[in-house]
Amino acid sequence: MKVLTVWQPWAQLLAAGYKHNETRSWRTNYRGEILIHASKKPYSQTERLMTAKSRKLIRDTLGLGFIDWRQRIPTGVIIGKAKLTDCKLIDESYYQFTRDLCPEEFVYGDFTPGRYAWVFEEPELFKNPLPAAGKQGLWNFDGSIWIHNGELYIKEADHDRAEDAGNK
Numbered sequence: 715m716k717v718l719t720v721w722q723p724w725a726q727l728l729a730a731g732y733k734h735n736e737t738r739s740w741r742t743n744y745r746g747e748i749l750i751h752a753s754k755k756p757y758s759q760t761e762r763l764m765t766a767k768s769r770k771l772i773r774d775t776l777g778l779g780f781i782d783w784r785q786r787i788p789t790g791v792i793i794g795k796a797k798l799t800d801c802k803l804i805d806e807s808y809y810q811f812t813r814d815l816c817p818e819e820f821v822y823g824d825f826t827p828g829r830y831a832w833v834f835e836e837p838e839l840f841k842n843p844l845p846a847a848g849k850q851g852l853w854n855f856d857g858s859i860w861i862h863n864g865e866l867y868i869k870e871a872d873h874d875r876a877e878d879a880g881n882k
Contacts, residue, residue: 717749717855718832719848721760722787723772725752727822729794731837732775735812737823741801741830742852748798748834749855751848754790768821775818791843792855792866800833840866 720728720736727733729750761769772778778786802808806827812820825831841864846855860867 715747715749715855715859716744717751717792717846717849717853719751719753719850719853721755722752722757722789723760723776724822725750725793726776726787726839727772728796728834729837729839730776731839733819733822734834735819735823735825735831736834737804737825738830738832740851741803742798742832743801744852745798745800747795748852749792749859750794750796750837751792751846752787752789752843753848756789757787771818771821788843790845790848792840792846793843794837794839795861796834796837798832799835802831802833804829804831838864840864842866 718736719725724733724736728736764772776787804825804827808831809825809827812823812825812831823831838861840861844859844866
């Protein structure tokens with residue numbers, strides 16, 4: 715399955731359905747389900763990229779307290795999934811539309827003309843994040859997973875089950 719690594723708290727906003735556009739400097743032709751991986755980058759480093767107003771909006775949106783919110787956002791894990799439905803070149807019109815009519819979305823991304831807005835739908839935040847090393851770009855998850863009622867499971871390989879059965 716395809717995976718996209720996103721810095722926190724934007725990964726949390728995306729997986730929870732508060733953020734619908736992930737802005738990137740590059741485009742993709744891929745459409746379909748994508749796992750959302752929260753990068754290992756410490757929140758203290760990404761926090762410096764935000765204004766006080768955006769920090770407060772994110773804290774309030776995610777229901778996080780002032781003191782503990784940095785510890786309550788997981789890093790280095792796959793936290794959810796969503797369906798990538800479009801990838802739009804951000805032009806002046808898209809910039810103005812987002813700024814004027816979607817102010818929260820505008821705060822959650824870099825809508826500088828010339829960048830790309832990856833449009834996500836059907837987000838799902840997993841109840842049990844899966845530890846994983848992230849990568850740059852759109853990457854493939856090497857494991858086999860199963861998602862049921864918001865729970866994320868790693869599927870056992872058939873040869874492992876056969877070995878286990880032989881050892882009993």
